[in-house]
Amino acid sequence: MQVKADITQQNSQPLRVVIAGGSMSGLCAGLALHCIGCDVEIFERASYQGVTPTFGSVQSHGAAVVVQMEINQFLAEHGISIPEAVGMTSCKRQYITGDGSIIWEESTPQVMISWDMLYHQLRKVFPDERYHQGNSVIGFQLSDDCVVVHFEDEREEKCDLLIGADGVDSTIRQQLILNAMPQYAGYIAWRGLIDENVLSSDVAKFFADKFTFFNGPSMQTLCYLVPGPNGELDEGKRRLNWLWYFNVSDGEELNAVMTNHQGRVRRFFMPQGEVREEVVQQMRVVAKRYLPEIFQYFFELTDKPFIQPIYDLSVPRMVFGRVCLIGDAAFVVRPHTAAGISKAVTNAIELAQGLQESGGDVVAALEQWEPIQLAMGNYLKVLGVTLGNRSRLGHPFGEFKIHGC
Ligand SMILES: Cc1cc2nc3c(=O)[nH]c(=O)nc-3n(C[C@H](O)[C@H](O)[C@H](O)COP(=O)(O)OP(=O)(O)OC[C@H]3O[C@@H](n4cnc5c(N)ncnc54)[C@H](O)[C@@H]3O)c2cc1C
Incomplete structure (x- = not known):
């Protein structure tokens, strides 16, 4: 690992930093601050028992991350393998109509790596x-x-800086700002993964190396290939990841969708295997009416689809003396931006830079850091809402309602 500089050179004691949350933003901040000589510890609520961590407070389920420039740079600086070696390249975007024909193609080269x-x-x-x-x-x-810092098991940790990297349902944010709660955007993402080898070779070829979109009435579907469960990149061993953004009104309808087979209402994520069969059946009817055959087929093929409701969140402040919020604890931006993780990376990198420049003066560094991070979060939030509106997502359409069953 590359150590850039040591802020203990300016301070007699290394800065003690506690990070709440050990997902993307917590880990990036942890690494960036460890590399400048801080005494950092990350405390993660989940017990991962081996592998799968969280994705937006949920299990990753093989989700792919678009490698934005910031992520690339961060990985390179920390000596982590070049994404091309572990990622999948998508060369273009193609848009299809209801009958499956391509109406528009554009060149948008990008690399995706699996979240895991x-x-x-x-x-x-x-x-x-x-x-x-x-x-x-x-x-x-x-x-x-x-x-x-107080822990559930009644332990305490004293530190110079507490970083809230605890995601959309952040405990740290809720202690600091009472009225900054995630707002449901009026639509959900149905999601699923299909093994590439289950697809016919024609279908697999049609979707290989590209993002494929279909824009329907107040709905959008998209799909792309992602690495196999253990990072496999070979043809036939990858998986097709599909998403279907679908309007569901807040309240009764959302509750019906998000009530799992055991009667528990989930808020931010409905994991694989928990979606009630009645709800899946209703969606199959909608799929048959509105989606191109190929996306109907994906829905049919997916054994256990899962659901991610879309939320917006912004905060008026990210800094409170010696406490700051980063990543989704501060701003949740819509997935159309594909920028959630690069935002978290930027928060982390610039925090480390600020601490170095201030010679370890936490309060001064945070004051300098906050305005740019707020501006970035607000910009991405607006961008996400604009992209969602452009596809009329979250805007009521048609007679379909998912019933309580
Ligand atoms: C459908 C969808 C698709 C997306 N696609 C992309 C994409 O392609 N590219 C991209 O960059 N982003 C994408 N995102 C966004 C991305 O998932 C998030 O921005 C990112 O996961 C945020 O990371 P985080 O570490 O801030 O929060 P989280 O990943 O939510 O992690 C928070 C962590 O804190 C822990 N925690 C919570 N409370 C406590 C506590 N009290 N004490 C200790 N630990 C705690 C949790 O267990 C969790 O591990 C997508 C989001 C959605 C919904």
Whole structure:
């Protein structure tokens, strides 16, 4: 790992940093600050028992991440394998009509890596002894010269800086800002993964190396290939990842969709295997009426689709003395931007730079850091809403309602 500089050179004691949340933003901040000599520890609520971590507070399920420039740079700086070696290249976007013919193509080269792969690469370079799973932060006390962090098991940790990287349902944010809650955007993403070898060779070829979109009435479907479950990139061993953005009104209808087979209402994610069969059956009817045959087929083929409701979140402030919010704890932007992780990376990199420039003066560094991060978060939020509106997502259409069953 490349160590850029050591802010302990300016301070007698290394800065003690506690990070709540060990997913993308927590790990990126942890690495960036560890590399400048901070005494960092990450506390993650989930006990991963081996592998699959979270994706937007949920299991990743093989989701792919578009490797934006910021991610690329960050990985390179930390000596992590070049994404091309572990990622999949998509050369263009193609848009299809209801009968499956291509109406528009554009060249948009991009590399995608699997979420799991990115997480494992980051975890590999962050010291194990500083990453604590199964540790839930429940609150903190802030004073002028330190923060005392409280854990569920009644332990406490004292630090110079507390970073809330605890995602959309952030405990740290809820202690700081009472009225900044995620707002449901009026639509959900149905999602699924299909093994490439299940597809006929014609179908697999049609979708290989591209993003394919279909825009229907107030709905959008898209699909692309992602690496296999263990990062496989060989033809036939990859998976097709599809998404179907579909309007579901808030309240009764959303509750019906998000009530799992055990009667529990999920809020931010409905995992594979928990969606009720009645709900899947209703969606099959809608798919038959509105989607091109190929997407109907994907829905049929997917054994266990899962659901991610789309939320917007923005905060008026990210800094509160010696406490700051990063990643989805501060801004949740719509997935159309494909920028959630690059935003988290930017928050982390610029925080480390600010701390270096201030010689380890936490309060001064955070004051400098905040305005640019707020501007970026607000910009991406607006961009996501604009992209969603352009496809009339979240805007009522037609007579379809998913019933309570
Ligand atoms: C459908 C969909 C598709 C997306 N596609 C992309 C994409 O292609 N590219 C992209 O860049 N982004 C994408 N995103 C966004 C991306 O998933 C998020 O921006 C990113 O996961 C945010 O990371 P995070 O670490 O801030 O939050 P999270 O991933 O939510 O992690 C928060 C972590 O904090 C932990 N935690 C929570 N509370 C506590 C606590 N009290 N104490 C300790 N730990 C706690 C959680 O267990 C979790 O591990 C997508 C999002 C959606 C919904």
